[in-house]
Amino acid sequence: MKRTQRAIVWSRLCGCALLSPGLSVLAQTPATATAPAVERVEVRSSPEQQRRADIAGRQVVGRDELLSHGQSGLADALRRVPGLTVEGRGTGLEVKLGGLGQGYTQLMLNGDPVPRGFALESIPLDSIERIEIVRGGSVQTAQAIAGSINIVTRRAPALATRDVKLNAGAQQGRPLLSAGLNLGDRWGTAQWGLGLVLSHEDGVWPATYLQDRAEGAQSLVQRVRTDKRETSLDRAVSLNPRWSWKQEEVDGSQWQLSTDHSLRHSLTDDEVHDRRQAVLGAPPAQTVSDMDMHFKTTLWRGKLQAKRREADGASTEARLTTTWSRRLQHAQLLGRDITLRPVQDQVVDGQADDQSLILAVNHQRDLGAAHRLDVGAELEQARRRESRVQDGRELPLAPPPQDLDERYDAVVQRRALYLQDDWTVSPGTAAQWGLRLEQLNTDSSGNVFETVRQSHRLVGPLARVSIKPEGGWGVFKLGLTRGFKLPEPREVMPRRFTPIEVSATAPAMTGNPLLRPERALSVDASWQGGEAASHWVVAGALRRIDDVILDQLSYRPNDPNYPWLLERFNGGRAWSASVEVEWSGQRKQGLIDGQPLRWKTSLALYESRLEALADKPNPSIAGQAPWQFKLNATQTLAPTLTTTWGLQARGAAVADQFSERSLALNARYGLDLSLAWQPRPRQNWTLSVSRLGAPDDVATKTTRVTSPTxxxxxRTQETWSRAPRWRLGFESDF
Incomplete structure (x- = not known):
């Protein structure tokens, strides 16, 4: 899939064409500070109207939409959301906005960045109230180049609630079981809630690896086939107590206090079995590799929030969020050669502790009839301690084992101030400007490397405008933001991360203490229009990313343990552009006479370019697909029977990388179906199946090395099997 200069020019012309309507309308609309204020409406009748009224175009995915396909898990629910891409498997799932992953998209939980080690599927889908999506940066979080995804959990219910949920499913013959209980009630002026979820998830991911080597002008000289099988058995209990209190004063002011806590404890047993055989050439060093891993993980997160609303509408809010997690790991790796003689016997015991404390204060106040000021401050202290002890058994005629005793300690301190002004310029025009100042200090130390200290001062300006011209032309929006992406602690600590078998396409990795943050300037534009029965959104973005973090591969033939080493570095400037079109609506007369049909469809085109690789055929950001299509529809079959189906598809992604490497991902698609039956109010049965017709995931990695000859x-081709997943769910009050 060779990318031509014409394609790059086309994408930028599309972005310019998308921006020009908003600029022309802005030029024609007078801006006067004395214009009458637009009435603020706190409750929107639909997510589409709320998105149209929000200056930043905040997209809200409600609870009903998330659960429309049954209890399929948060990752599957996010895959159906327009504009989002979910990649990976198991605990390695990643959510992308604009096709940009690798930390460009900020994932948040109730307004705070998710803690380290956070697993997307650790949040039960039933405990989520809504998902808020903002494209581009904001003054509330500058570390969001592509945008932010905020997961908002359910609050304490206002009415008495007693719900039970049961789910049973399977994938490749492995059981997927969960049971949930949700209780809540009002107690005077206070409300309380309690959520409990028990889960038993048994996953399996079979794969096939083909590793080829070709030397000089010769054809293939070696091919090794690996039959891989990864399994993961996760048993978890999640507890979510919450409480809120509200006190109304005589003058119309009010006090609010709330707490929201979550506790999750899980036991996970993972296994990786590799069986290798030489199809051509010499046999591999290990023909059999078996790795058993056992994890015990405990995560506790607590939040205390206080809010004071004055009679004039001004409000002050303070929140304190604490997170503590511990992961204990025990792993054993056994390897055998072609004669089944043991050549490797390693045992690794590890412990990782994460602690964080976030204190945030925010004040909002109207300044006259046309301005609303939002000012806030944040303090955060986060710490990660990790220990890793590796013992190896000496074996005859085998390489000497690596015995390691490593300890790591990383501390991050963050201080931020931000200011934002929402300005009602005229009845049809609103503007927003703001500034965020952030100071970050990191201190990483260990017993196997020198202490790494970094300090960064980040400035993030923001400017947005929303214009609603007369005559029913919809709403035009234009935004300019500056965001940042900080390196992960593992990216700056000079620690080695070693796979089971080190090779050119599966190298060891090490951190780089000289990494600088990535800085990005983003322009986001959109148009939203349509009537109540049909809603359109056309959005575009152009991002310039400086000091983009990339990988550099080095070959070290004299190092028996790390002959191939991958190190991250700042690789210059990158560009990313996107155009997205969404269309949603409903018909009173659907596919069945007298029964309504609702649909939501989207098409997105993505383009990216690394300037340092401009002479390559595909200088793209790795993993970004050129296009993505989604279609979701809900058809009522009868007053108590509803069917929902969703189709997701994306194109193949090809990207050249430094060190004469490339990564190609095949095109992917899949169909989700569900049937919901409601025999009585507040009782539901749901049968769902996901990933129907989905092809296997194929990733092809290539590397070229220059030798004296x-x-x-x-070349390595990884093929991961994707099988349909089905679930039967039951929900009822009692």
Whole structure:
């Protein structure tokens, strides 16, 4: 899939065409500070109207939409949301906005960045109230180049609630079971809630690896086939107590206090079994590798929030969020050669502790009839302690084992101030400007490397405008933001991360203490229009990313343990552009006479370019697909019977990388179906199946190395099996 200069020019022309209507209307609309204020409406009748009224175009995915396909898990629910991409498997799931992953999209939980080690599927889908999506940066969080995804959990219910949920499913013959209980009631002026979820998830991911090596002008000289099987058995209990209190004063002011806590404890047993055979050439060093891993993870998160609303509408809010998690790990790796003689016997015991404390204060106040001021401050202290002890058994005729005793300690301190002004310019025009100042200090130390200290001062300006011209032309929005992406602690600590078998396409990795943050300037524009029965959104974005973090591969033939080493570095400037079109609506007469049909469809085009690789055929950001299509529809079959189906598809992604490497991902698609039956109010049965017709995930990695005898080409094709997943869910009050 060769990318031509014409395609790049086309994408930028589309972005310019998308921006020009908003600019022209802005030029024609007079801006006067004495214009009458637009009445603020706190409750929107639909997510579409709320998105249209929000200056930043905040997209809200409600609870009903998330649960429309049954209890399929948060990752599957997010896959159906327009504009979002979910990649990976198991605990390695990643959510992308604009096709940009690798930390460009900020994932948040109730307004705070998710803690380290956070797993997307650790939040039960039933405990989520809504998902808020903002494209581009904001003064509330500058570390969001592509945008932010805020997961908002359910609050304490206002009415008496007693719900039970049961789910049973399977994937490739492995059981997927969960049971949930949700209780809540009002007690005077206070409300309380309690959520309990028990889960038993048994996953399996079979795969096939083909590793090829070609030397000089010769054809293939070696091919090794690996039959891989990864399994994961996760048993977890989640507890979510919450409480809120509200006191109304005589003058119309009010006090609010609330707490929201979550506790999750899980036991996970993972296994990785590799069986290798030489199809051509010499046999591999290990023909059999078996790795057993056992994890015990405890995560506790607590939040205390106080809010004071004055009679004039001004409000002051303070929140304190604490997180503590511990993961204990025990792993054993056994390897055998072609004669089944043991050549490796390693045992690794590890412990990782994460602690964080966030204190945030926010004040909002109207300044006259046309301005609303939002000012806030945040303080955060986060710490990660990790220990890793590796013992190896000496084996005859085998390489000497690596015995390691490593300890790491990383501390992050963050201080931020932000200011934002929402300005009602005229009845049809609103503007927003703001500034965020942030100071970050990191201190990483360990017993196997020198202490790494970094300090960063980040300035994030913001400017947005929303214009609603007369005559029913919809709403035009234009925004300019500056965001940042900080390196992960593992990216700056010079620690080695080693796979089971080190190769050119599966190298060891090490951190780089000289990494600088990535800085991005983003322009986001959109148009939203349509009537109540049909809603359109056309959005575009152009981002310039400086000091983009990339990988550099080095070959070290004299190092028996790390012959291939991958290190991150700042690789110059990158560009990313996107155009997205969404269409949603409903018909009173659907596919069945007298029964309504609702639909939501989207098409997104993505383009990116690394300037340092401009001479390559595909200088794209790795993992970004060129296009993505989604279609979701809900058809009522009868007053108590509803069917929902969703189709997701994306194109193949090809990206050249530094060190003569490339990564190609095949096109992916899948169909989700569900049937919901409601025999009585507040009782539901749901049968769902996801990933129907989905092809296997195929990733192809290539590397070229120059040797004295000529170039040597390495190629690995990973094929991961994707099987349908079905679930039967029951929900009822009692």
């Amino acid at each position: 000529g170039p040597v080409d390495y």
